[in-house]
Amino acid sequence: MADSQATIVEAEVQNPELRHHFADMEQQKNAASLGMWLFLVTEIMFFGGMFCAYLVYRTSHFAALAAGSQTLDIKWGAINTAVLIVSSVTVVLAINAIQHGKPRTTINYLVITVLLGLVFLGIKSIEYTNKFEEHHVPGAGFHFTGTFDDNGKQIPVAENEVQLFFSLYFAMTGMHALHMIIGIGIMTTLAVMTWKGRFSAQYYTPIENAGLYWHLVDIIWIYLFPLLYLISRHT
Amino acid sequence: MASAAIPANSVPGTKTNYLTNGFSLKSWLLTTDHKRIAILYLISVTLFFFLGGFFAMLIRLELLTPQGDLMQADTYNKVFTMHGMIMVFFFLIPVVPATLGNFLVPLMVGAKDLAFPRINLLSWYLYVIAGGLFLHCMLVGGVDTGWTFYTPFSTAASNTHVIEAGLAVFIAGFSSIFTGLNFIVTVHRMRAPGLTWDRLPLFIWANYATSLIMILGTPVVAITIVLVAVERIFHLGIFDPRLGGDPLLFQHLFWFYSHPAVYIMILPSMGVISELITCFSRKRVFGYKFVALSSIAIAVIGFLVWAHHMFVAGISLYAAMIFSFLTFFVGVPSAIKVFNWTATLYRGSISYTTPMLYAFGFIGLFTIGGLTGLFLASLGIDVHVTDTYFVVAHFHYVMVGGVLMGFLGGMHFWWPKISGRLYPEGWARLSALLVFVGFNLTFFPQFILGYVGMPRRYWQYPDEFQVLNVLSTAGASVLAVGYLLPMIYFLWSLRYGELATANPWNAAGLEWQTSSPPPTFNFDETPVVTWEAYNYDEIDAHPQEVPVGR
Numbered sequence: 001m002a003d004s005q006a007t008i009v010e011a012e013v014q015n016p017e018l019r020h021h022f023a024d025m026e027q028q029k030n031a032a033s034l035g036m037w038l039f040l041v042t043e044i045m046f047f048g049g050m051f052c053a054y055l056v057y058r059t060s061h062f063a064a065l066a067a068g069s070q071t072l073d074i075k076w077g078a079i080n081t082a083v084l085i086v087s088s089v090t091v092v093l094a095i096n097a098i099q100h101g102k103p104r105t106t107i108n109y110l111v112i113t114v115l116l117g118l119v120f121l122g123i124k125s126i127e128y129t130n131k132f133e134e135h136h137v138p139g140a141g142f143h144f145t146g147t148f149d150d151n152g153k154q155i156p157v158a159e160n161e162v163q164l165f166f167s168l169y170f171a172m173t174g175m176h177a178l179h180m181i182i183g184i185g186i187m188t189t190l191a192v193m194t195w196k197g198r199f200s201a202q203y204y205t206p207i208e209n210a211g212l213y214w215h216l217v218d219i220i221w222i223y224l225f226p227l228l229y230l231i232s233r234h235t
Numbered sequence: 236m237a238s239a240a241i242p243a244n245s246v247p248g249t250k251t252n253y254l255t256n257g258f259s260l261k262s263w264l265l266t267t268d269h270k271r272i273a274i275l276y277l278i279s280v281t282l283f284f285f286l287g288g289f290f291a292m293l294i295r296l297e298l299l300t301p302q303g304d305l306m307q308a309d310t311y312n313k314v315f316t317m318h319g320m321i322m323v324f325f326f327l328i329p330v331v332p333a334t335l336g337n338f339l340v341p342l343m344v345g346a347k348d349l350a351f352p353r354i355n356l357l358s359w360y361l362y363v364i365a366g367g368l369f370l371h372c373m374l375v376g377g378v379d380t381g382w383t384f385y386t387p388f389s390t391a392a393s394n395t396h397v398i399e400a401g402l403a404v405f406i407a408g409f410s411s412i413f414t415g416l417n418f419i420v421t422v423h424r425m426r427a428p429g430l431t432w433d434r435l436p437l438f439i440w441a442n443y444a445t446s447l448i449m450i451l452g453t454p455v456v457a458i459t460i461v462l463v464a465v466e467r468i469f470h471l472g473i474f475d476p477r478l479g480g481d482p483l484l485f486q487h488l489f490w491f492y493s494h495p496a497v498y499i500m501i502l503p504s505m506g507v508i509s510e511l512i513t514c515f516s517r518k519r520v521f522g523y524k525f526v527a528l529s530s531i532a533i534a535v536i537g538f539l540v541w542a543h544h545m546f547v548a549g550i551s552l553y554a555a556m557i558f559s560f561l562t563f564f565v566g567v568p569s570a571i572k573v574f575n576w577t578a579t580l581y582r583g584s585i586s587y588t589t590p591m592l593y594a595f596g597f598i599g600l601f602t603i604g605g606l607t608g609l610f611l612a613s614l615g616i617d618v619h620v621t622d623t624y625f626v627v628a629h630f631h632y633v634m635v636g637g638v639l640m641g642f643l644g645g646m647h648f649w650w651p652k653i654s655g656r657l658y659p660e661g662w663a664r665l666s667a668l669l670v671f672v673g674f675n676l677t678f679f680p681q682f683i684l685g686y687v688g689m690p691r692r693y694w695q696y697p698d699e700f701q702v703l704n705v706l707s708t709a710g711a712s713v714l715a716v717g718y719l720l721p722m723i724y725f726l727w728s729l730r731y732g733e734l735a736t737a738n739p740w741n742a743a744g745l746e747w748q749t750s751s752p753p754p755t756f757n758f759d760e761t762p763v764v765t766w767e768a769y770n771y772d773e774i775d776a777h778p779q780e781v782p783v784g785r
Contacts, residue, residue: 021352138478160472171471175458
């Protein structure tokens with residue numbers, strides 16, 4: 001026991017962030033990085049279930065899903081896509097800054113990332129409110145008037161099948177928004193930790209891993225936007 | 236050969252080990268030591284095992300007579316649902332990986348701990364939270380959907396506590412994901428110098444394959460259960476045919492995880508059996524690479540067979556034929572294991588210790604369970620026996636006859652390492668015998684019952700089925716005694732058992748080279764591996780040169 005404590009003390013001299021069961025910082029960083037990638041795999045499988053449901057119903061209820069999709073507001077969706085892409089850039093800049101030993105710049109970029117995330121959620125809440133007012137929220141109050149062709153003639157679709165589209169819409173974007181909220185929490189925590197001096201050019205693994213998470217949540221949106229908003233716009 | 240240092244001062248009781256490193260409750264509840272977390276898991280899964288067993292006894296008591304005289308249909312539905320959910324989600328899935336796996340994976344790869352010790356502890360807490368939630372759900376009235384949560388019954392018809400049970404399963408799923416993630420990273424990044432992939436113990440390969448399924452499959456059942464809950468709360472229509480949804484989609488998503496989950500349960504036990512067979516026939520395992528890669532093959536092919544649970548649910552005939560073929564195909568790697576274990580036994584110096592008795596039991600029962608699985612994979616026979624006791628008997632042969640035999644065999648094998656004490660061999664052999672006899676008496680009659688047409692999930696049955704049901708209930712009582720005995724003598728041995736040396740079985744494997752019980756950081760010096768796995772021929776030929784612990 002005394003021997004093993006002695007080796008731990010020796011190891012800790014190298015870097016205060018090295019945990020006892022790793023041989024060196026490189027092994028620790030590799031382990032953390034692999035763990036994060038594996039976690040992202042679980043996230044992809046998690047969302048994969050819903051994408052699979054989307055695929056099945058887009059095939060079996062094509063007309064209704066297209067009609068539902070056409071009522072979504074491309075403007076808000078596009079702005080949100082831009083907001084998220086910019087936020088991914090600021091995350092990269094935050095990591096770059098800490099790699100060069102500039103914690104202050106890192107904090108700035110993390111804060112910008114958090115703000116962009118909040119903008120995304122704000123726009124999402126505007127869209128949800130609109131859906132609520134249009135009676136497009138699934139449930140007892142659901143009502144769908146249908147869409148119109150180029151001659152102004154109403155295209156009939158089964159109301160309950162369109163409701164399926166909005167079920168998918170709320171389930172998928174809702175789960176994505178939940179991930180955004182978690183991401184904002186993580187980025188805020190990291191900004192505080194950076195401010196307290198936890199990270200340096202020698203140790204910034206948590207920021208890097210949180211960045212991976214943030215990018216994944218972005219990428220999921222990059223798929224959600226065309227599949228929900230854009231896919232049925234051609235006439 | 237003898238490059239791994241043998242600790243000079245590893246006499247049990249004379250130096251601090253993981254059990255004596257702190258005695259306070261806090262030192263256990265806030266520990267990040269994988270060995271202590273394994274013990275915490277062991278205690279909690281054992282509690283759930285006996286709870287699930289209690290429900291099993293209620294089922295068997297009700298089925299003692301043809302009439303519904305102990306309970307009525309609604310209660311019976313809840314009882315078999317509780318039995319299934321507890322046994323599947325709170326016992327079978329975590330039992331081997333979270334207890335033996337947690338304890339042994341770092342030891343076997345020569346690491347000080349798992350890669351993420353705090354996530355490991357979090358995983359146990361998630362399990363406890365999920366278990367507590369499920370117990371609460373049970374106490375306020377339970378759930379009656381069957382462990383499969385089939386829609387639209389679970390979303391639109393059942394008026395029991397589906398959401399709470401679903402939430403418990405969801406959280407337990409994350410506990411399992413974290414265990415799997417930890418194992419994969421540990422095996423990739425924390426192996427001792429010289430411990431190459433083709434020198435890894437087969438138990439590690441098995442747990443690695445299990446972990447792959449855990450991280451790829453569990454998120455899918457998690458989102459599926461979220462969708463069921465959301466549908467119940469907000470009346471979405473994702474699985475509701477009245478709103479355009481499709482209940483079959485639920486079954487696809489559910490079985491995409493829940494069939495591979497069967498391999499989450501059985502693979503670690505197969506890993507245990509590989510360790511036992513080699514040690515107690517004093518031989519290298521026959522065809523190491525095939526046994527190792529068959530675990531990976533089971534994990535991969537196991538993901539492609541899920542729809543065999545849905546042959547009569549209305550999937551297309553062509554899909555059914557493909558899934559039938561793939562189901563036969565997944566039998567191949569399982570058969571490789573059974574054949575290679577048998578070939579390992581051939582001309583080995585076999586000793587009939589308790590762990591070996593369990594290994595023999597495993598091979599026999601798993602073979603019956605696996606072969607009847609092929610009956611069920613055949614489209615024609617499946618129509619005849621679907622939803623009968625044939626299916627019940629089949630999966631109990633795999634789940635109880637396989638998983639539990641492996642777990643008990645492993646518990647006996649590694650008990651000296653875990654506790655530092657030897658268990659009483661005579662009592663242990665008696666209980667192994669009781670388990671084997673009791674198990675067959677319980678479940679073999681159910682094959683016959685199912686084949687002659689007794690449907691599952693009914694609380695009463697026609698009089699002509701009674702004789703076989705009485706046999707089954709009698710067997711369940713013997714089985715219960717067989718499970719209670721180890722519980723008693725393991726606890727007894729903690730105080731009165733003979734002190735164990737570092738390597739009482741003279742076994743290969745790094746875990747036997749440190750003291751029993753191991754120190755908190757497992758090894759006084761990081762071992763360096765220069766030998767192949769299961770080098771029993773070298774150990775027995777040169778007992779002085781090969782490191783086998785004290």
